[in-house]
């Protein structure tokens with residue numbers, strides 16, 4: 186195939202953009218876009234809007250506090266390359282009419298080479314209230330190390346979900362990764378996600394949630410209020426576990442805050458338990474979902490999904506119309522620029538919480 190000069194330059198930019206999307210230049214330890222947004226095909230947090238250009242990404246970095254640290258790593262030219270890359274990623278249909286994986290990436294943690302980690306489950310969901318969704322297959326890019334098996338019907342009913350079982354059997358010491366692709370009956374790629382794990386020389390200890398659960402459901406929470414749930418992380422084995430990461434993640438990660446002794450500790454001694462507090466503050470009358478991302482040197486990373494339904498407040502909270510933060514935010518939810526409104530209303534929420542204490 187022939188590429189004109191301009192095409193070649195563009196292709197080069199997109200390739201470089203793809204690399205930057207996955208890893209920040211010269212800073213392998215710091216997560217780039219992929220660490221929060223996952224594969225761009227999934228358009229988590231509307232990342233594909235970045236295709237408009239580097240300037241848009243730059244403004245997003247300034248408005249979304251979680252992304253603020255990126256500015257010091259990426260030049261305008263880098264952001265332009267990432268935008269060029271994002272423009273090459275085209276979902277095969279309207280996103281709502283595609284199966285939604287939950288979560289879109291899952292980390293098995295450490296596992297002894299040659300042994301099989303406990304099975305984990307992902308869900309594929311049809312978010313449409315009416316139409317059915319056709320699912321052909323779910324395949325792993327590395328079926329030996331990360332086998333996957335789905336239990337989905339050929340046609341997923343409206344608002345239905347089906348299970349995808351995943352396993353991890355590391356072949357070598359060190360980090361391992363595979364992509365799982367959800368394909369239509371005709372073979373075209375609908376969505377994808379990532380499976381991660383680490384091969385270890387010896388079988389490391391395991392962690393467990395207490396009480397044992399895979400789902401923390403806040404139920405219905407009034408907008409303007411905050412709900413809190415507590416559970417414990419238990420290390421039943423005879424060796425200490427180093428915790429690298431314990432945080433909420435997923436499309437509405439900002440609406441779930443993970444804190445408590447575990448989050449701060451960095452380590453759970455043999456036989457010990459530590460407490461994890463998960464707080465949820467709905468921003469609107471809508472569903473919020475996420476999961477707790479747990480990275481440690483334990484053999485497993487027990488999955489914990491988070492869900493809540495925001496419901497309209499009975500009496501609208503007074504502060505929403507008159508607080509100075511909200512005025513400064515350009516009217517919060519009424520902002521003509523939804524992202525800025527969102528970023529700042531999250532900020533206002535935070536300030537709100539800090540403000541409440543001294544009273």
Ligand code: HEC
Nearest residue numbers: 217218221230231232234235242245249251252524527528
């Ligand atoms: C630490 C997590 C994190 C990282 C890393 C991150 N983002 Fe984001 N990004 C977010 C969150 C959270 C939102 C959604 C903000 C919201 O909904 O309030 C977002 C939103 C966006 C949006 C949508 C803006 C809009 O118009 O709605 C774009 C585009 C985007 N990010 C691009 C990027 C790019 C490009 C990178 C890498 C250079 C990146 N992000 C890295 C967390 C992250």
